[in-house]
Structure formats: structure tokens, C-alpha cells
Amino acid sequence: DAGVIQSPRHEVTEMGQEVTLRCKPISGHDYLFWYRQTMMRGLELLIYFNNNVPIDDSGMPEDRFSAKMPNASFSTLKIQPSEPRDSAVYFCASSTYPDRYGYTFGSGTRLTVV
């Protein structure tokens, strides 16, 4: 298994542009999570899905952020318009239910908004 796959690994964009981050979870995992990590705030849970349905998006910072999971093998996190304060590393993770073996995280996307 290739694990959780995120793309791109690095993204540099200008303020105001739309940014889309992508995630492919582990096959058979029915939960998917998006986290954001910054030096100031550490690791924050933004949103999670169960069977492709968003369950809790209370961590999404504002309406500029949106996430979708059109099928069991693909999810996107979109920021529109992007701002410099969105610069962070964004991680995707997946798990089974219950998560007897923990969450499996991807390698992350490092986003820089200039």
C-alpha cells in the first residue's frame, strides 16, 4: 500500500489566487481528515469525512476554505481566495472505524502564499 498520497508537495501562490490541495486515502479507510500545521497553532483539525460525507467542519477557519470528497479515493481542500496567513503545512489522514491502528497521515503539502 502506498499510504496516504497528497499532492502537490509544495505550492507557492500569490495572494488572492485559488489553491487546491489533493489527497488520496488508503483504500478501505472510510474516514478522512484534513489538518493544518503552523508554528503558532500547531496541528489543527480542519474537517473530517466519513464515507465521503463531511461530518465535522468546525475547524475550518472561514468561508474561504472548502473541502470535498466526491468518492472514496479522492478529497480536495480548496482555499479561495488565498491569503498569506494561510501559509502552512496541510496534512491529510485516513483511518478505519474504530481506529484500532491509528490514523495514517500523508506527507503533507507545504503551502506558501506570497
Place this chain on the structure above:
Amino acid sequence: DAKTTQPPSMDCAEGRAANLPCNHSTISGNEYVYWYRQIHSQGPQYIIHGLKNNETNEMASLIITEDRKSSTLILPHATLRDTAVYYCIVRVPYNTDKLIFGTGTRLQVFP
């Protein structure tokens, strides 16, 4: 409110056992203790979890006190590759109970 308390940093000599403590005095009966680690620039990695019995796997051992108010993660023979931030998290193993990361312990393994 933080459910766990960990020292911000620790050092360990390569080849020695690394013992990482965690206090969780308000843990409830159905909450497990989870440990994750994050090596620089990588995503967090699950290590081990337990309810009340001591647990061991290929990565580490988890010792939970009888009153469950504290635990220790043991890396029996630390290597330089074990240098990372280690997170202790208490939660029930159902995904409706979110996996929330605190500040963790930064373990530095030195030669």
C-alpha cells in the same frame, strides 16, 4: 482544556532507552492513551495505544499506571532516527472523538 501534560523537551543518548512521560489525571474510563510522533517535515506517525494494560509493539512499549493518571512511552534502544516530537493523546477510539494534538515532547537523540 489540555487533557495531557508532557515535558516540552528531552534528550537521550543513542542506544539508551528513551522514557517519555505523560500526565493525564482527568482521563475517563473509556479513554485510551495514544502516542504519535512527528519526525521533522513528515506527517505524524501512529506509535501505540492502550487502555490500562501495558502494551508493546515493534516500535515501543507503553506503560500505564494502575490509576491510569499517567503513562510512559518507552523506546528501548533509541536511534538518531527517533529524534522527533512525541504526542500523547487521550481519547476514545471512535472517530467522533477527534484526534487533537497538543504541543508534545521534542525528543533529541544524540550520538
